[in-house]
Amino acid sequence: MDKPGAADAQEPRSGDLVRRHRLSTRLWHWTNAVALLVMLMSGLMIFNAHPRLYWGEYGANFDSAWLQIGATSGGEGVLRIGDSSWRTTGLLGVWTDGDGTVRRNAFPGWATIPSTYDLASARVWHLAFAWVLSLGLLIYLSWSLVDGHIRRDLHIVRAEWRLSHIWRDVKDHARLRFPAGIAALRYNVLQKLAYAGVLFGLLPLVIVTGLAMSPGMDAAWPWLSAIWGGRQSARSLHFLAAFGLVGFFAVHIVMVLLSGPINQVRAMVTGRFRLPVDRA
């Protein structure tokens, strides 16, 4: 019963085209991909309005920031974290736009929505797509709980928690040895950890810390910013969670490219996946 496709009379073999992703997963995947990209790029523009991060309840120019992106008096871009700093001219702090004009904003125009400094517009995008992201996650998680996706595909069973099992999976990934045949339909433990970490960790964290920055929400639910140690801590965690999602995205794309990008993208669009043939 556990094996997807087990309802078929014959067990599918390597090379067969089989059903992989449910419609709910495919719809959410692409909705979420668009929403997250818009949230990230408009969020970077919002960060540009005050490119400093603090811990605690308050934090402004006279307070000490744990992270800061800026420019030196000599016109060089600088990223400073704690006591360390790096020259980032061209990428962060000081960069040249498409027209050849030197700009002094934290994140460059190619990474932000809109591409030129506009806090008001970035907020309008960010706060509208926040509904798409949050409601999308809420509906998808509820649906996946009901239709068994979480229990069947994401639940990490006891045997998978064993360190020896996890270590073997790490080695398989390092050697780029991907499962073939019907085994490719099941998520391995590192995949489960990554997907569960995003669904139950990073996405809820980025949403709740985002809400914690709203003065209206803080009046409604004073614990919302207090649990993070204050509004500025929530803002810092919001930024870190966003970059955690960027990290997931980078690994996700690499894994898709390494494991047969056309087959993987088709599976996420049409739901049909061709079972890989063992390369050995």
Add this chain to the structure above:
Amino acid sequence: MSGGSIRISRRRLLGAGALGAGGAILSGCDRLNASPAFRGLIESAEGLHMRSQRLIAGRDALAREFAETDMSPVFRANGTREVADGLYRANLAAGFAQWTLAIGGLVRRSLSLSLAALMALPQREQITRHDCVEGWSAIGKWQGPQLSRILAMAGLLPDARYIVFHCADRYGEAPYYESIDLIDAFHPQTILAWRMNGAPLTQAHGAPLRLRVERQLGYKHAKYVMRVEARASLAGLYGGRGGLWEDRAGYEWYAGI
């Protein structure tokens, strides 16, 4: 914007989408940002923010108040820090001794209150967190009469829906102004502060009087308040969006988020 320019931007957007590259996505976003139809759609979330927050917060839910030990060592002054207006400068030089706050519009009795009269009213003191739209926060102590008390003295007429604050500072030609609805106007923490961190307001922080509307972002907290006006609608007042930053750059009128 004319219908023609929308058609062109749509055609260009399709072309950009066909390229599918990162640069095309970005210029597509810039074009979407300039499209009135798309802007109207994403701006409509503002109503959703206000209604959902009001639903869960309730009318009189208080913004968090803090202890003196939580206060920012230095409270950053932002926006206008010096007012150019001649009459304002004369009042500032005289310690606002001859200055009065005007209350008018849709009220039964127009009022003119001196700073001494405002100080003589029952006072509310609150230590709150000021959240700027840019992302920074500062915690300070504010004191002044509740706006609800002043509005009760003037007596709102039944048609009044908004309270507008007319200010002494200008951005270019445009005078600063802000507005709130009656729910925020009658909120217990909404005060006209004349005192900050235990001393009269400085010019940088909005002397002689600044609005505190604690459940919203910093730009709603109008500084240099000269006149309070009760209105039935925000239409027809300057850009019609209820505040200088709303008119000028498209910031949200409801700034609870």
